[in-house]
Amino acid sequence: MTTLPLPSRAQLPAWELLLAGVVGAGVTLLCLLGRPSGALQLLPPSRALLAISMLTVGLGVWLVPSGRRLELLCVGLGGLGCQALLASVTDVPAVAALLVPIGFAAAARPGRHPLTVQIRGPVLAALLLGLGWTLLRSPGPSWLGRLGALGEALGLVAAGGLFPYLQDVGEEEPADASYLAWTGFLAPTLALALPTRLLHSHALRPDEGVVMGAVLLGLGLLNLTWGVVGAWRASSTVEAWRCSFLVDWGFALIGIGLLDRDGLAAAYLAMLAIVAVRTPLVVVAGMTPSIAVGRRPLTLLLVVLLAGAAPFSGFPVRLLLLRAATQLAWPLAALLLVGMALATLHALRLARTVGVPRGHGAVGLAVVVVMSLALGLLPDVLRALGGM
Amino acid sequence: MEAVAAIGAVLAWLGVSLVSLADARRGLAVGLFGTTVGLTLAAVASGRSPLGAAALAAGGVIGAVLRLRDGEPGWGLMRPGSTPRLVAAVLVFLAAVVLVGSSLGVPVGVARLGAVAVALLALLRLMTVEHRSSALGAGATLALGLGALGDGPALVAAAAAAVGLGALRATEDRAGT
Numbered sequence: 278m279t280t281l282p283l284p285s286r287a288q289l290p291a292w293e294l295l296l297a298g299v300v301g302a303g304v305t306l307l308c309l310l311g312r313p314s315g316a317l318q319l320l321p322p323s324r325a326l327l328a329i330s331m332l333t334v335g336l337g338v339w340l341v342p343s344g345r346r347l348e349l350l351c352v353g354l355g356g357l358g359c360q361a362l363l364a365s366v367t368d369v370p371a372v373a374a375l376l377v378p379i380g381f382a383a384a385a386r387p388g389r390h391p392l393t394v395q396i397r398g399p400v401l402a403a404l405l406l407g408l409g410w411t412l413l414r415s416p417g418p419s420w421l422g423r424l425g426a427l428g429e430a431l432g433l434v435a436a437g438g439l440f441p442y443l444q445d446v447g448e449e450e451p452a453d454a455s456y457l458a459w460t461g462f463l464a465p466t467l468a469l470a471l472p473t474r475l476l477h478s479h480a481l482r483p484d485e486g487v488v489m490g491a492v493l494l495g496l497g498l499l500n501l502t503w504g505v506v507g508a509w510r511a512s513s514t515v516e517a518w519r520c521s522f523l524v525d526w527g528f529a530l531i532g533i534g535l536l537d538r539d540g541l542a543a544a545y546l547a548m549l550a551i552v553a554v555r556t557p558l559v560v561v562a563g564m565t566p567s568i569a570v571g572r573r574p575l576t577l578l579l580v581v582l583l584a585g586a587a588p589f590s591g592f593p594v595r596l597l598l599l600r601a602a603t604q605l606a607w608p609l610a611a612l613l614l615v616g617m618a619l620a621t622l623h624a625l626r627l628a629r630t631v632g633v634p635r636g637h638g639a640v641g642l643a644v645v646v647v648m649s650l651a652l653g654l655l656p657d658v659l660r661a662l663g664g665m
Numbered sequence: 666m667e668a669v670a671a672i673g674a675v676l677a678w679l680g681v682s683l684v685s686l687a688d689a690r691r692g693l694a695v696g697l698f699g700t701t702v703g704l705t706l707a708a709v710a711s712g713r714s715p716l717g718a719a720a721l722a723a724g725g726v727i728g729a730v731l732r733l734r735d736g737e738p739g740w741g742l743m744r745p746g747s748t749p750r751l752v753a754a755v756l757v758f759l760a761a762v763v764l765v766g767s768s769l770g771v772p773v774g775v776a777r778l779g780a781v782a783v784a785l786l787a788l789l790r791l792m793t794v795e796h797r798s799s800a801l802g803a804g805a806t807l808a809l810g811l812g813a814l815g816d817g818p819a820l821v822a823a824a825a826a827a828v829g830l831g832a833l834r835a836t837e838d839r840a841g842t
Binding site for chain 1: 764765766767768777780781784785788791792794795796797800801804805807808809810811812814815816818819821822823825826829830833
């Protein structure tokens with residue numbers, strides 16, 4: 278009979294992390310079961326995102342060196358719990374209140390920036406969302422409601438650390454301790470759940486919907502441009518990858534801002550791609566030193582994947598966005614086409630930062646490519662799973 | 666009931682002002698306690714869920730007691746450089762009146778005034794804070810203020826957040842300064 282090798286005491290993470298992992302796993306289970314009913318309700322798109330996130334956490338844990346696996350598993354389970362909670366809680370002020378301790382827990386991870394700096398993004402997002410919701414439901418002049426809608430849109434953008442709330446990400450900072458944990462893992466949940474809840478509960482009057490949509494649309498286009506230019510001009514690889522998130526987020530924000538069935542579906546697929554493809558790619562890129570070799574088959578494959586060309590994950594997002602935009606206004610579709618063409622530029626720079634992966638890195642990259650293919654080839658299945 | 670809600674709102678504002686002006690554990694804990702009492706009074710007076718209000722009170726008090734565990738000893742009130750925070754405390758209350766002024770005739774509106782003032786002032790403190798213990802105190806206050814903007818689930822979430830933030834260590838050995 279063989280015995281399982283138990284981690285030695287020196288390999289065990291701090292008790293706070295172990296506790297976070299256990300609590301996170303428990304909370305995820307409760308959210309999946311929808312208990313207590315009434316307070317927690319996981320909508321189908323959030324359920325699909327949570328399932329994809331579980332795969333990403335599993336892949337991330339498998340990719341790191343064995344000495345860090347238990348630590349990252351605890352962090353990942355804690356993150357999944359936070360994600361499930363943010364997606365399941367039906368009350369927006371409750372979500373805002375929960376963002377504060379989640380932000381502190383994420384900021385308390387040892388990283389390049391002190392907690393007092395790292396916490397600013399999540400707490401600003403919490404205030405904007407909470408205050409925005411209050412103003413939306415307040416009796417009074419109509420400008421208060423429009424101010425509330427503005428707060429909701431800006432809160433969503435602040436949670437993701439997107440333009441104009443860009444957070445500094447350090448060169449040597451691990452992805453799980455930097456603000457990328459918000460941009461690539463926690464904020465997509467919020468971006469899926471909040472607009473869906475706002476639309477389902479009819480909390481927005483038409484004029485408030487226009488304000489929220491216009492702000493998200495404008496910020497989406499800005500993030501798209503900023504991401505492409507930033508990724509091309511960034512001096513460091515980490516900065517270039519951070520900017521690449523802005524490109525995906527830009528498409529997602531535009532999709533949400535269109536407040537249209539196809540637009541929301543595009544945002545949903547973009548969020549899945551951020552969690553399933555973009556975030557693991559950052560981890561893989563961090564494992565392999567970049568090389569100055571062009572036209573390798575792998576580099577060409579990554580260029581196509583990152584450019585959002587068929588048959589990869591970015592393609593259905595772009596297609597759905599164009600369809601939604603042409604129904605609203607053709608100049609917007611033309612603007613989007615320009616943005617999409619520009620977005621291919623950053624793919625070249627990013628693909629070259631991924632060196633020749635070996636061992637776990639090679640398998641990890643293969644899994645990411647397969648996930649991107651699955652997202653690109655089966656958008657209708659995923660839309661059906663997410664009820665979109 | 667409107668008078669009780671008004672007393673609660675003013676008490677909550679005084680509490681968060683203390684959190685904003687304090688840099689040591691006693692000042693932060695008393696400020697957090699005052700905010701909790703004020704927000705609970707306002708929540709009860711405005712007809713919020715009694716269970717939620719009780720949870721808010723319990724969470725806030727536990728969070729305040731836990732804040733006494735670590736951090737710099739004493740009150741740490743009105744240290745040099747705190748004048749802008751004092752001015753901000755007054756201005757934020759006025760801003761909150763402008764934002765929710767249209768509903769001040771009913772207890773719900775008055776309670777909302779207290780919660781908005783607490784959330785705004787706590788956020789301002791968090792944006793300029795340098796010490797981890799002050800950040801944790803202001804964070805717990807912000808969570809209480811945001812929770813008080815909602816009903817039952819939000820109040821319970823705020824209470825859990827206050828306890829969770831109280832449980833985090835204020836020592837600055839793991840996450841930098």
